[in-house]
Amino acid sequence: MKCTIPLAPLLLSSAVSAASLSSLPVELETRSELDSRLANVHITRRGEVQGAVTYTYGACTSLDKRDAHHTISRAARPRKGVDSRLVWVAPEDVSSGGCISAWDSTDKLVGRSSPQHFTSDLKRRKRSGPSSIEMNREDGFDTWGPWFDGVALLEAKALADVDVAAAKSKTVGIAGAGMSGLMTWLVLHQSGFTNLTILEAGQRLGGRVRTEYLTGGPFDYSYQEMGPMRFPKEITIKNQTYNITDHQLVFQLAAELNELNNHAANWSVDFIPWIQSTPNGLSYKNGFKLPDTGMPPTLAQIKANSSLGGPPMIIDAATQTLQEKIDAITSDEDLMIAVATNMHKAHSEFLAAGLGGKGGDSWSEFGYMVNYLNATLNSTAIVGGDSSSFWGTIYDNVYFSASAWRTIDGGLSRLPAAFHPLVDGVTRMGNWVDGFSFDSCKQKVSLSLKNKKAEEFDYAIIAMPFSQVRKWRLPQWLPSTITSAIKNLPMGGACKVALEYRTRFWEHLENPIIGGCSTTTDIPGVGSVCYPSGNINGTGPATILASYASGDWATRWLSFSEEEHVQYMVDAMAEIHGDVASREYTGKYNRKCWFLDPLASGSWAEPEIGQHQLYLPEYFKTYNNIIFVGEQTSYTHAWIASALESGVRGAVQLLLELGLVDEAKAAVTKWMARWIEV
Structure with missing residues (x-):
């Protein structure tokens, strides 16, 4: 039979009056909404306490520890002047109206909180708006995920008291300065961590976010995206428009970075419309062109x-x-x-x-x-x-x-670039992590570095693609479930070729092409052709994404030299658009085949059947102070939002590992992390 806690009376008994509570040597309080079974109890010691302390939850009038509904923790005597907390994992039958009590080693009452009030549904973090998620079986969620369950994590850990200053001074090494690594850093930094280090193998921030500037800089507008290009914002179905909610995280991050950088023009991240399709896109099939215009x-x-x-395909x-x-x-x-x-x-x-x-x-x-x-x-x-x-x-x-899209004015690389004023002091470029180990005596993680001395941290966040991690000699103590995920999760590939032209000739055709990726062709290996969405009708050089090939062609193009690949696309653009493309070509190009990139070895994760069910639960575990993040640990792979949400999850996971429940809840609330229960 479950026991219930009587609601606290309006007036405390004379034995535990308000005045007597204030004179007790231990002050107890919670500082975040009790909207789940997980909370921090803040402890302030004002006087002397004898021996270890037991913390309970029960009736606010009780003077006997045995009357408690449940024990929260047994911990050493709190230290005076130290910001200390308990991790409180309330049982499922907890009721509102009780108080947290502290009892010394003689079972004497030495502290009591005000009455504690839980929200009516402890399985739900209250959120405004239509996108709130009730995290329970009835709403379609199975017990294993696909979200990160912080309550279950801390139930298993049974943490006692937490020294907040010590927790936030832990050394944390973040391997990789891509979007997941940068997002992990931001959440931890804003949670008060003081010893964060980012180790990046290359010489730039952003990982697979890569804008190539063929002439000038961002606002000369001759650039193309060799990685991600755009963000779907809204979709209209049945005459109603819906936000595509998981991508809102990108827009929120940009706004946050602009605030942190005081809206400095050098680091601003500003969105402009992306044109995904246009009716004047060309259809060049079977070599057919209109006789009167000579154009497809x-x-x-x-x-x-x-x-x-042309003739329809016979199906x-x-x-x-x-x-x-x-x-x-x-x-x-x-x-x-x-x-x-x-x-x-x-x-x-x-x-x-x-x-x-x-x-x-x-x-x-x-x-x-x-x-x-x-x-x-x-x-x-x-x-x-x-x-x-x-x-x-x-x-x-x-x-x-999507019915509405956005891209970043000046190129998507401006998003990771906006981190420079924030992380340059803690980022070490040219530090290629190529493995890790764990010292069980010191409880330290060692990140090995190519051609450099290994570095030791209290915790490590691996924010690198699994295509890189699978090259490491993984330690034997790592469970086979996560090693299987690392070794067997397939990576997709893409090859892109960007070509620069002296003018925006496509915008001055008889049927102007204004942005979009609508031009299609049956010329083998071309894939998508995309025209720039920024600086429409501008002057000066501009760049077409002449080819975006994925799948089979992402592999086939690897056997071509860069010169052969680029010339093939130069010829293809001239065949599609006519002689004007040959006349206007500046000779500048960029070719990016992501399978050839030594720091990526692929474009995005492509899980096969069963792999989400098998691997997602494994990504949400901590292995000897090591946490994995990255778009491969999400379930909407290949998008920036996927990397960002993994960074939020990884940071929250570490916060909870250290018992910092208040900070974890604040991060979840701030970043709309609706897939994390704390």
């Missing part, structure tokens, strides 16, 4: 006259039926709304129920189409079947169906 037809012209698009009835079934699943409007408004809940429900009730992440596209939809092998091969999960298709469908 635009998408608008094809829409008005379908014959300009047999079985394949057409299969395609319609798959589109109905991955582009279901209700599912897209769920993903846009509450990615975390939608993902969990997808894993639990999935497609056709068969479980989402347990079916490959190929297996689902052949074994469940009874499709032919021919139809499955045409529609597309491999070892990937449908989940990536689903969230990309939402993102790429």
Whole structure:
């Protein structure tokens, strides 16, 4: 039978009056809302206390420790003048109205808090707005995640008292200055940590966020994004517009950096509209061009006259039926709304129920189409079947169906660059982490550095792609579950080629092309062609993303020399746009194949079937003072928001490891970390 705590009376008994409470030698209080079962109890010692102290929760009038509902902690005598806290993990049957009490070694009452009031639903952190998430089974969340459960972590640790100053002075080494590493640093720094070090192998901030400036700087506007390019902001479905909520973290970070940098122009991060599609994008297929203009037809012209698009692809009835079934699943409007408004809940429900009730992440596209939809092998091969999960298709469908997009004026590299005034004093460039070890006697992590002496820290945050970490000789004590994730999580690839032109000739065609990635072609290996969204109708040189190839072509292009690859794209742009492209080409280019980058060895994580279910729980564990972050530990891979949310989670994970519950709650609230329960 569960016991309940009687509500505290309006007037305390004479034995424990308000006056007598103030004279007790130990002051107890909580300073954050009791909206979960997890809290810090702040302890201030004002007088002498005999021996170790027991802290309990129970009736506010009790003078007997045995009357308590539960024991919070047994700890050494609090030190005078030291900011000390308890970690309080309340049991599930806790009730409001009780008080926290302190009892000395003789069971004498030496401290008592004011009455404590929990919110009505301890399984939910109260949030405003439609994106709040109730973290319980009834709302589609299974016990293993896909969020980080701080309550469960601290239940298992059973921390006693916390010396806050000592905790915040712990040395923390962050391996990697990409977006996840920078975000981890920011959350910990703003939580009061004083000994943070970022170790970066290269000579720049940002990792796979990489803007290449072919002429001048950011506001000469001759640049292209060789990494991420844009942020989907809103989606309109059924005549209603929804925020794509998981990307709001990017906009929030930019606003925060602008504030921290006092809106200095050199470091400002300002968003402008990104043009994803345009009706004047060209469709160059089968070498066909309009006889009167000598140009390929635009998408608008094809829409008005379908014959300009050339003969349609002949698809047999079985394949057409299969395609319609798959589109109905991955582009279901209700599912897209769920993903846009509450990615975390939608993902969990997808894993639990999935497609056709068969479980989402347990079916490959190929297996689902052949074994469940009874499709032919021919139809499955045409529609597309491999070892990937449908989940990536689903969230990309939402993102790429966005009705409003944003990019950063002057290039996305301005986002990590805005960290320079904040982190330059704690960042060491040219320090390539290539392994780690743990000294169980000293309780220290050692990060080994290529061609340099290893460095020792109390904790380490590994913010590097698993494609890099898998090159290390991982220690034997690391559990096979996480080593499997590191070694077996596939990385996707991309090759991009940017070409600079003297003028924005595409904006002055008979049918001007204003931004967008709408030009398509069947020239092999080109992929997407994107025109700049910034400085429309400006003067001076500008740069086209002449090729964005992923998948199979990301690997094929590796066998070409840079000169061959670039010349192929120069010729392709001239074939599509005509002689003007040849005349205007400046000879400046940039080619980036991410599989060739020694610091990345790939573009993004691409989990295969079952890997989310298998690996996500492992990423949320701490291994001998080592925490892993990065977009590979998220579940919407390849986007900046994925890296940022992993950084928030990694920082909160460390805060909780050290018992800093108040700071963890503040970080979760500030950064809208709706997938973390504290």
